[in-house]
Structures are given as C-alpha cells and as structure tokens.
Amino acid sequence: MGWLVRLAVAGSMVPLGGLHARSAEAGISYLAETCRGCHMVSGQGSAMPALGELGRERIADMLADYRDGRRSHPVMNAVAADLDDATVAALADYITAQGKAGR
Amino acid sequence: MILDRRSVLAGGALLGTMLAAPALAKGVARVVVLGGGAGGASAARALKRLGGDRVAVTLIDQSATYTTCFFSNWVIAGLRSVDDIRHGYDRLAAEGVSFVPARAEAIDRDEGTVVLSDKTRIAYDRLVVSPGISFDYAGLPGFSEAASEAMPHAWKAGPQTVELKRRLDALEDGQSILMVVPGNPYRCPPGPYERASLMAHVLATTGRKRSRITILDAKEKFSKQALFMDAWERLTPGMIEWLPPSVHGGITGIEEGKVLTGLDDFAADFTSVIPPQKAGVIALSAGLADESGWCPVAADSLRSPKDERIFVIGDASAAGEMPKSATSANSQAKLAAVQILADLLDVPRPAPRLFNTCWSLVAPGNAVKVGALYRPRDGKIAAEHAFVSEPAEPPAARERSAVEAEDWYRAITADMFG
Numbered sequence: 001m002g003w004l005v006r007l008a009v010a011g012s013m014v015p016l017g018g019l020h021a022r023s024a025e026a027g028i029s030y031l032a033e034t035c036r037g038c039h040m041v042s043g044q045g046s047a048m049p050a051l052g053e054l055g056r057e058r059i060a061d062m063l064a065d066y067r068d069g070r071r072s073h074p075v076m077n078a079v080a081a082d083l084d085d086a087t088v089a090a091l092a093d094y095i096t097a098q099g100k101a102g103r
Numbered sequence: 104m105i106l107d108r109r110s111v112l113a114g115g116a117l118l119g120t121m122l123a124a125p126a127l128a129k130g131v132a133r134v135v136v137l138g139g140g141a142g143g144a145s146a147a148r149a150l151k152r153l154g155g156d157r158v159a160v161t162l163i164d165q166s167a168t169y170t171t172c173f174f175s176n177w178v179i180a181g182l183r184s185v186d187d188i189r190h191g192y193d194r195l196a197a198e199g200v201s202f203v204p205a206r207a208e209a210i211d212r213d214e215g216t217v218v219l220s221d222k223t224r225i226a227y228d229r230l231v232v233s234p235g236i237s238f239d240y241a242g243l244p245g246f247s248e249a250a251s252e253a254m255p256h257a258w259k260a261g262p263q264t265v266e267l268k269r270r271l272d273a274l275e276d277g278q279s280i281l282m283v284v285p286g287n288p289y290r291c292p293p294g295p296y297e298r299a300s301l302m303a304h305v306l307a308t309t310g311r312k313r314s315r316i317t318i319l320d321a322k323e324k325f326s327k328q329a330l331f332m333d334a335w336e337r338l339t340p341g342m343i344e345w346l347p348p349s350v351h352g353g354i355t356g357i358e359e360g361k362v363l364t365g366l367d368d369f370a371a372d373f374t375s376v377i378p379p380q381k382a383g384v385i386a387l388s389a390g391l392a393d394e395s396g397w398c399p400v401a402a403d404s405l406r407s408p409k410d411e412r413i414f415v416i417g418d419a420s421a422a423g424e425m426p427k428s429a430t431s432a433n434s435q436a437k438l439a440a441v442q443i444l445a446d447l448l449d450v451p452r453p454a455p456r457l458f459n460t461c462w463s464l465v466a467p468g469n470a471v472k473v474g475a476l477y478r479p480r481d482g483k484i485a486a487e488h489a490f491v492s493e494p495a496e497p498p499a500a501r502e503r504s505a506v507e508a509e510d511w512y513r514a515i516t517a518d519m520f521g
Contacts, residue, residue, distance in 0.1 A: 027453035030441045033149050034458060036518040037433040038511050047506040048514065074490030075460050075507075078476040081488050103152065 028090045032098065038075070041099055052099020060092035131159045132447035135217055135227035137207050137385060139164030139192060141173070142233030142417030142432035144519035147200045149440040157448055161225060162195060163217060165206040169520075173429040174512050175260040176294065179268045180301035182467055188260060194521030210389040212410055229443045232391060232398070232407075233417040233432065234383025235259075236290050239396065242379035243283075244356035245363075253360070254283075254376040258290060270373045271302055276311040281371035282318045283354060283362055284325075285379040288397065290418050290427045292326035293473070295377060297463040300331060303339040304466045318345045319362055319369060321354055321379075326426070327463060327473055333494040334465035382419035389413075397421035402479035403455055404442040405435055414439040422457075423484025425477050431459045433515055434477075455479055462508035470504035471496075 041052040051059065065071040067080035067088070083091070132154070136147045139162055147162040154160070170189045177183040192202040206220040210232070216224040238256070240247050246254075255270070257263040274280065280302060284295040299316050306314045324347070325331075335343045348354075352365020357376065362369045381387060381396030391398045391407050398415040399408055402423060407413040416422075416439050417432035425431045434457045445452040460474035475489035492504065 023451040023453075026441070026445075026451040029153060030437060030453040031456065033153070033437040033440070034434060034456060036514065037145075037430055037437075037458065038460070038514050040514045040517055043513075043517075046510060047503055048510040075472070075474055078474065078488035078490060079458060081476055 024086070024090065028087065028094045031087070031091055032094050035095065041095075041103060050099075051095045052102075054096075054099075056092040056096040059095055060088050063088045063091065131157060133159050133226060133228045134161070134231065134443055134447075135225055135229075136160065136162045136231040136233065137210075137217065138233035138235060138383065138417070139166075139169055139202075139519075140233060140235055140417060140432065141171075141429035141515065141519060142235075142436050143231060144169070144192070144195070145433045145515075146231045146233065146416065146436035146440050147195060148198065148518065148521065149437050150443065151198055151200050153440060154444050154448065156199075158444065159201070160199070161201040161203055161227075162192065163203045163205060163207050163219070163225070164192070165204070167191065167204045170260040170264070171429070171512075171516065172258065172260040172291065172294075173515075175257065175264045176298045176301055176464070178260075178264055179257070179271060179298060180305055180464075180467065181268070185260075185265055190516055190520045192520065198521060207385055210385065210413075212389065212413070215412060228412070228447055230413045231436075231439055231443070232386050232389070232413055232415045232419065233436070234385050235418045236380040236427075237382065237384045237387070239379040239381045242285075243354070243376070246357045246376060246378060250357060251376065251378070254357070254374045256375060256377045258294075258377050258380075267375060271305060274306065274311065274314060274373060277313040278311075278372035279314060280316045281362060281369055281374040282316065283374070283376040284318055284320045284322075285377055286321035288421075288427060289377070289380045291461070292426050292428075293331075293461055293463045296325060296327070296331040297465070299343050300334060300338075300463075300465045301467075303335070303342045307339045307342065312342070314342065316343045317369065317371065318343065319351055319354055319364065320345060320347050323347045323349060326461070327471055327491060329494055330471045330492055331463075331465060334469070334471075338466050338469075380418075382415075386415060386419045391415055392419075393421075395421060402482055402484045404452075405439045406442065414443065423477070424475075424486045425457060425459055425484055426461065428459055428461050429515060430461065430474075430511075431457070433518060434458045457484065460511070462504060462511060464505065464508070465501075468505050469498070469501040470508050471501070472504050472507070 040050040042050050063080050066076040136143045147160050150160045168189050168191050174188050178185050207217050208220045209218040216226050255263040255266045257267040355363045382392045382398050398420050400415050400420045405414045416435040418427040457477040462470050462472045464470050471492035473491040475486035477484050
C-alpha cells in the first residue's frame with residue numbers, strides 16, 4: 001500500500017483530530033518526492049548526497065540552515081525557503097524512514 | 104494488475120477490456136500516463152509509490168527505450184556515449200507500473216480512453232499527458248523533417264545526436280558551423296549555447312582553432328547569456344559569433360542549404376537548424392493546446408482547463424515562468440501525481456512547490472547553473488528565490504557545479520527509470 005493511501009485509510013479511522021495531521025503528512029510525502037529530482041535515496045552522490053543515508057538530525061539541521069541562510073547554496077536555499085520547523089522535522093523523519101525501507 | 108509486454112503485444116483488440124475490467128471490478132483508480140520522459144516516467148513511478156495498490160498505473164510510450172535529450176550535448180562533446188544516456192522501462196514493470204510500448208494515436212476525451220495505433224483502447228479515470236515537443240517546421244519556410252536530416256537539430260536525442268557528433272568530428276580546421284536557434288519558448292533554453300560552447304571546446308582542443316561557429320538566433324537575448332559570452336571570450340576567443348535579429352534582420356527561411364535572413368544568406372560547411380517547437384502531436388490533436396501551440400494548465404495543479412480529467416506536464420505545458428527542462432518536468436510530475444491521488448482516493452491536496460535547476464557546461468568540468476522555486480501567484484506559476492551563477496566565480500565553484508550536474512543526471516534518471 002502506498003504512503004498517501006495509508007494516510008487516507010488512517011485518516012478515515014480518525015476523522016476529527018486526524019484531519020490536520022493527515023493533511024500535513026500528505027504534504028510531507030509530496031515534498032519528499034520532490035527531492036528525488038536531484039538526490040538519490042541511497043548510493044553515490046559526491047556533490048548532492050544520497051538522502052536516505054544522511055540521518056534525520058543531519059537532514060533537519062541542513063534544511064534549517066539552508067532556510068535560515070546559515071548555509072549557502074542557491075539551489076538548497078530556494079528548496080528550503082519558508083519551510084516551518086515542524087515540516088523540516090517531519091520531512092527528515094519521512095526521508096530517513098524511506099531510506100531504511102530502501103525506497 | 105501487472106501486464107507484461109508479451110500479453111500487451113498479444114492482446115490486440117482485447118487489451119482495452121483487459122486493462123479496464125479489473126480496475127473497475129476492484130475499485131482501483133486507473134491512471135494512464137502518455138509519454139515516458141522526464142515528466143511521464145517520473146509521474147508513473149510517483150503515482151505508484153504514493154498510491155500503492157489502490158491505483159493502477161499504465162505508462163505508454165512508443166519506444167521501449169528512452170534516450171535523454173538532457174546530457175546529449177555531453178555525447179556530442181565525447182564526454183558520454185549515446186548508450187550512457189539510453190534507458191529502459193524494465194524496472195517500472197517490477198514495481199507494478201504497466202508499461203505499454205505502443206504509439207498512442209488519439210485521446211478519446213468523451214469516452215475517457217487512449218486509442219493506440221492498433222485501435223486498442225485503454226481507459227483512464229485520470230490521464231497525464233507528457234508528450235514533450237513536436238517540431239513546427241511550418242514556422243521556418245523551406246525547412247522540413249526531410250531537410251532536418253541534412254541540417255540535424257538533434258533536439259530529440261537519438262540518431263541525430265550521433266549524426267551531429269559525426270559531422271563535428273569530421274570538420275576540418277578552418278571549416279565553419281552554422282547554428283539556427285529558435286525564439287522562446289522551446290525545449291532547454293540554455294541548450295543551444297551549451298552545445299556551441301562544447302563544440303568550440305572540441306574544435307579548439309583537436310587542432311581546429313581556425314574553425315568558427317556562427318549562431319543565428321531568432322531572439323535578442325538568451326538564458327545565462329552573460330555567463331556563456333564571458334566563457335566564449337575567455338576559453339575559445341573569436342571562435343563563436345552570436346547574431347541576434349537586430350544584427351541579421353530576422354531569419355526568413357531555408358533554401359538550397361542556405362539560411363536566409365533580412366541581412367544576407369548564410370551558409371557553412373555544417374549547418375544545424377533547431378526548428379521552432381510546439382507541444383507533442385497528441386496534445387495538439389486532443390485539443391489540449393491553445394493558439395500558442397502549448398497546453399495551458401492550472402497553476403495550482405497542472406490540470407488542463409480544457410478537461411478536468413487531464414493533467415499536462417513537461418515541455419508540452421505552458422507552465423508560467425517555468426522553463427522547459429527535465430527538472431521542471433520531474434517537479435511537475437510530482438505535483439500532478441498528488442493532485443490525481445487527491446481526486447481519486449480522497450487524500451489531502453498539498454500546497455504546490457515546484458523547482459527547476461538547469462546546469463550547463465561552458466567547458467568540461469566548468470558548469471554554470473540557473474534555477475528557482477516556483478509557486479502559484481495570481482493564477483500563474485511564478486519564480487521565487489531565483490538564482491544564477493556569477494561570471495566571476497572561482498574555478499572550484501564551476502568544478503563543483505559540473506559534479507552536481509553529474510549527480511543530478513544519476514538521480515533524475517534513477518527517479519524516472521528505477
């Protein structure tokens with residue numbers, strides 16, 4: 001079963017409190033999809049690292065640093081623009097879980 | 104349902120029924136994707152990853168292998184072989200995407216089916232149209248598909264890419280190249296200038312410094328212009344001459360191997376004409392394009408305003424400020440995928456975030472880049488946080504961008520083909 005569908009099923013069991021979380025999580029799986037245009041999940045990548053192997057803390061730290069301009073790379077500064085802390089943390093969790101699942 | 108290639112080929116008239124029936128019986132949403140390039144192949148895999156068993160994804164492309172137009176300039180420069188940029192769809196089938204190697208002849212929008220050239224019909228609940236470009240030969244008087252054999256554009260990668268490289272390699276010192284480049288919009292805006300840069304590099308490093316490349320452009324300015332012109336001046340001085348319409352007076356046609364302009368006739372030992380372009384033929388025949396020849400799309404979903412069941416992505420779409428690039432197409436594929444799953448499976452609709460980055464080599468190991476984040480604004484896809492390389496960057500930054508380009512190629516083709 002796919003990631004979004006699993007969310008839909010979970011959401012239907014918790015129709016009230018689940019709605020906001022469900023919406024946020026659908027956004028996370030979508031954002032994680034967009035990373036794949038440039039980053040591998042696993043394997044080689046010398047300038048653009050494979051995300052599944054970075055670890056959740058490193059992903060979250062780097063995204064926040066790119067967002068806040070503490071790290072400078074024009075592509076990643078644009079990619080991370082305006083992401084809130086909750087989204088950054090959830091995205092790091094999601095990508096790391098995908099990496100462990102070998103997706 | 105996974106349909107293997109043997110049953111597709113053997114299926115004939117039964118195929119439409121075979122594909123449609125299980126989907127209806129099980130309540131599985133049927134999504135068909137037309138075109139297996141950076142848009143379509145990425146969309147098919149994303150739909151399957153996100154939708155799982157509740158979505159039956161069928162990808163249709165007329166060829167069982169795909170040669171990427173991106174990185175085809177690397178082939179022309181001898182940095183890659185044509186085999187390196189050719190990919191198959193085998194792994195998509197293993198993931199549950201049905202790949203149908205057939206020519207889609209028409210879209211029956213009333214019935215909700217795609218009609219293949221053998222008249223087989225494949226039913227869809229939602230359709231992703233990602234056919235890339237077609238060439239608008241009528242836009243250049245005297246030019247034609249037949250004439251393009253003698254003046255190869257190589258703007259769809261494949262045999263013409265190999266032919267263009269053969270002509271470049273056969274050129275003698277002092278012989279000349281003429282390139283004709285179309286006006287906006289067209290596939291890969293910096294591509295012609297990357298190609299000129301790399302051809303000049305090849306000539307200069309193989310004892311042919313007296314050769315010249317003349318670019319007859321149909322527009323007054325071009326993508327990353329300052330970066331390319333700076334590189335031409337420094338790396339291959341005097342070898343590349345770029346002429347905009349204000350100089351040549353406008354390109355009026357092709358005649359007997361010559362390019363006619365308002366100023367003069369131009370001829371060379373080797374001429375490459377990149378024709379004006381439109382959306383892929385099937386998008387035109389299905390009535391998805393407007394008078395511009397490209398397909399309008401809703402900024403927040405990429406849904407066609409002409410058909411609520413159809414999403415147009417990649418080069419064929421008129422996606423606001425996004426350039427026609429592989430990265431744009433890949434990014435659009437993800438947005439179309441989540442919009443389709445939201446339509447069919449009652450999952451939430453995330454806020455759109457589209458991206459583009461185009462890396463171009465000005466020489467081997469020396470790349471520049473341009474890009475942005477794109478979001479809907481006032482009903483249009485608009486650029487934010489746009490960036491472009493600096494002419495005065497240190498060589499190390501250019502080297503790193505060239506490594507990024509290689510990493511990007513590996514990643515995007517892995518995303519398309521598994």
